[in-house]
Amino acid sequence: MALRFHNSLTRQRETFQPLVPGKVGMYTCGPTVYNYAHIGNFRTFVFEDLLRRSLRFLGYQVTQVMNFTDVDDKTIRGSQATGESLDAFTARYKQAFFEDLDTLRVERAEVYPEATTHIEEMVALIEQLRERGHTYEDNGSIYFRIASFPGYGRLANLNPDQMRTSGRVDNDEYEKEDVRDFALWKAWTPEDGPVFWETRLGKGRPGWHIECSAMSMKYLGEHFDLHTGGVDNRFPHHENEIAQSCCATGQSFVSTWLHSEFLLVEGKKMSKSLGNFYTLRDLLDKGLDPVAIRYTLLSVHYRAQLNFSFDGIEASAQAVRRLRDLYRRLEQAHLHQGPGSGGRAEVATELCRADFTAALEDDLNLAGALGRLFLWVREANSLLDEAVLSVAEAQTMELWLKEVDSVLDVLKEDCDENAEACVARLVEERVKAKAAKDFAAADRLRAEIEALGWVVKDTAAGPVFHRR
RNA sequence: GGCGGCGUAGCCAAGUGGUAAGGCAGAGCUCUGCAAAAGCUCCAUCACCAGUUCAAAUCUGGUCGCCGCCUCCA
Incomplete structure (x- = not known):
C-alpha cells in the first residue's frame, strides 16, 4: 500500500x-x-x-x-x-x-x-x-x-x-x-x-x-x-x-x-452569540481531561465535521483508559511469565500493524485504524488473562503499543512525580496489609488512595494504580 | 444564483459492489476478600423512494432533512 x-x-x-x-x-x-x-x-x-x-x-x-x-x-x-x-x-x-x-x-x-x-x-x-x-x-x-x-x-x-x-x-x-x-x-x-x-x-x-x-x-x-x-x-x-x-x-x-473540516459544538458552528464558544482554557476550567480532548479531536476523520460534545469527551476518556490499562498490564507481564502463546501474540500484532498502517495510509483514516487497534487490544487482554505470554512476546506487544502511541500520544499520564511516589507508598502498604489478611486496613488504604484522586486495581501480577 | 459535503445502533464512528469494524453507554455470565479491570454473550440491514446488478450502506435518478463556501473566520 x-x-x-x-x-x-x-x-x-x-x-x-x-x-x-x-x-x-x-x-x-x-x-x-x-x-x-x-x-x-x-x-x-x-x-x-x-x-x-x-x-x-x-x-x-x-x-x-x-x-x-x-x-x-x-x-x-x-x-x-x-x-x-x-x-x-x-x-x-x-x-x-x-x-x-x-x-x-x-x-x-x-x-x-x-x-x-x-x-x-x-x-x-x-x-x-x-x-x-x-x-x-x-x-x-x-x-x-x-x-x-x-x-x-x-x-x-x-x-x-x-x-x-x-x-x-x-x-x-x-x-x-x-x-x-x-x-x-x-x-x-x-x-x-x-x-x-x-x-x-x-x-x-x-x-x-x-x-x-x-x-x-x-x-x-x-x-x-x-x-x-x-x-x-x-x-x-x-x-x-x-x-x-x-x-x-x-x-x-x-x-x-x-x-x-469544521468543528461544531453541540451540533452548531461555534459562535460567541450561541454561547458555545470555547477556548482550550475554558474546557480545562470545566475539568475536561486534555488527553480526552486530544483523543476526541483525533478520532473523527479530518474531512468530516466533528461534533464536539461533553458526552463525547467522556467516551474518549474511557477509550484512553482502556489503552492505558493494557499498557500497564504489558509492562508488568514479566512478573508472571508464561510459556509462550504459540505464535498468537506475533500473528495478532503483525496483522494489527498491517491494518493500522494501511488505514493511516488511506488519507489518514485514524478512526478505521483505531477500530483495528481495539481488536488487537482485546486479543492482548485475552492473552494476558490466560497468562501465556512469554517475556519476549509481552515486550513485542508493548513495543507495538508504544509505536502506535507515537501517533496517538495518549498513554503517558499527566501527574506530578511527588504525588505518584506518595500513592506508590500507600499501594505498598496495602500490599502488606493484604498479605497479612488485614482487609480492614487494605480497604482503608484504598479509600485513602481514592481520596487523592487515584485508583488502585489488584491484578494477578499485583496492584496497578493510576489517576482517576 | 454558483460550488461542495453529509444523513450507518441510545451516543461517537469505520466501511466506494459480495452480504454491517471499533469505542462509549446498557443487559447477562465468568473471574474476584472487597473494588475494579479483563474475557465471553447479547444489542442496526445503513434517511426515504425508484432503478442498474447474480449481488448495493456502497453505483444511477429523485425526495426529505442537515451543514459549509462564494473575500473576518481553523
Whole structure:
C-alpha cells in the first residue's frame, strides 16, 4: 500500500509522492496571535499533528513550518486596546499558544516564522510580482490583479465570473479595480498608529496572504509537498497564496493541499452569540481531561465535521483508559511469565500493524485504524488473562503499543512525580496489609488512595494504580 | 444564483459492489476478600423512494432533512 491523500486542489485521492523521496516539506497555516486559540482552531492543529506524526510513523522525514500572523487588523486593534506595543501584545499570545500545544501534546514544528520578522521577504516577493505585471497601486497600497492569473479559482472550485457580488463589497472596496483583487501591501493609515515599516514599497504593512507565500517558499522552496489548514482558509486565503506564488515564480507551488473540516459544538458552528464558544482554557476550567480532548479531536476523520460534545469527551476518556490499562498490564507481564502463546501474540500484532498502517495510509483514516487497534487490544487482554505470554512476546506487544502511541500520544499520564511516589507508598502498604489478611486496613488504604484522586486495581501480577 | 459535503445502533464512528469494524453507554455470565479491570454473550440491514446488478450502506435518478463556501473566520 502507498500513502494516499485527498488533494483539495484536484478533489481526488492521489498517491503521495514527495518531491524528494523520503522527505516531506509541509506548511501549516498558524494562528493569528490576538487571543487564546479556541477548540475549533485546535481541531486543525491536532489534525496537522496527526499528519506529521503519521508521516513519521510511515518513515518520512518531516519539515513542518507553521507561521504566526502577528500583524494584521486584529492584532493592531488588540494592542491598541491594551495600550501595549504590537510585539508585547502578540508575544503573550504566542506563548499561550505554545502552552496550549503542550497541553494537547501537539508536537512542535521545525520552524515557526513570524510575519513581522519576514517583511523583507514579503517586499521582495511583491516586487517580483510587480515586475511581472501582476500588481497595481492605489494611494500607496499595492493590489494583486487576479485577472492576470488564469488559474484563479481552481483550488476553491469557484468561477470568478459567477461569484456573488454584494453591494457591501462595492462600497467598501472602491479603490480596487476589481472587488476580487486583494491587498499585497497596505499603505499606512493613522489607525495603524506606530505599526508600519518603511520599505522600498513605501510606508505601510503587508497584506495577510503574502506572508504565507513568502515564508513557505523561504523555508520549503518554491515548490513543496503539503500545505494544510482549515476549510475556511481554502478560499480566499489559499487561493490567493497560489496566485501570488505561481505568478511570482512561474512554477507550481504546492503539490497537495489538505483541509480539515469544521468543528461544531453541540451540533452548531461555534459562535460567541450561541454561547458555545470555547477556548482550550475554558474546557480545562470545566475539568475536561486534555488527553480526552486530544483523543476526541483525533478520532473523527479530518474531512468530516466533528461534533464536539461533553458526552463525547467522556467516551474518549474511557477509550484512553482502556489503552492505558493494557499498557500497564504489558509492562508488568514479566512478573508472571508464561510459556509462550504459540505464535498468537506475533500473528495478532503483525496483522494489527498491517491494518493500522494501511488505514493511516488511506488519507489518514485514524478512526478505521483505531477500530483495528481495539481488536488487537482485546486479543492482548485475552492473552494476558490466560497468562501465556512469554517475556519476549509481552515486550513485542508493548513495543507495538508504544509505536502506535507515537501517533496517538495518549498513554503517558499527566501527574506530578511527588504525588505518584506518595500513592506508590500507600499501594505498598496495602500490599502488606493484604498479605497479612488485614482487609480492614487494605480497604482503608484504598479509600485513602481514592481520596487523592487515584485508583488502585489488584491484578494477578499485583496492584496497578493510576489517576482517576 | 454558483460550488461542495453529509444523513450507518441510545451516543461517537469505520466501511466506494459480495452480504454491517471499533469505542462509549446498557443487559447477562465468568473471574474476584472487597473494588475494579479483563474475557465471553447479547444489542442496526445503513434517511426515504425508484432503478442498474447474480449481488448495493456502497453505483444511477429523485425526495426529505442537515451543514459549509462564494473575500473576518481553523
